[in-house]
Amino acid sequence: MEITIQLPETLGQQLQPFRDRLPELIERGLRDILAERQVEFKDENEIMELLISQPRPEQVLAVKPSPEFQARVSDLLQRNKQGQLSAGESAELERHLMLEHLVRLAKAYAYKQLTV
Numbered sequence: 001m002e003i004t005i006q007l008p009e010t011l012g013q014q015l016q017p018f019r020d021r022l023p024e025l026i027e028r029g030l031r032d033i034l035a036e037r038q039v040e041f042k043d044e045n046e047i048m049e050l051l052i053s054q055p056r057p058e059q060v061l062a063v064k065p066s067p068e069f070q071a072r073v074s075d076l077l078q079r080n081k082q083g084q085l086s087a088g089e090s091a092e093l094e095r096h097l098m099l100e101h102l103v104r105l106a107k108a109y110a111y112k113q114l115t116v
Helices: 009-036 044-052 057-061 067-081 087-115
Strands: 039-041 063-065
Touching (some): 044 087, 063 067, 063 087, 067 087
């Protein structure tokens, strides 16, 4: 894809030595901007896609479940305490709890990377 943009003269001069690396510079800048946002996930697929994309530590620390995901897990936990889960729902709850564990481990690792 070709994109044409207008830049201030001073920025253009700073970028000149990196002309051959402009896509990389833009990608890095975009990653930084996206890392500033909190990343909400709605299901297992979204969080797994994020975790396998080799996110930066800041992106991992910004991950949180969507309100819908939280509500579903809360409902499953409540119904599990009451013994009202089907076999499928029980398996779904186990997947969610494993996913939560993986996210916590990833966040601990990301935090460690930032504090070294």
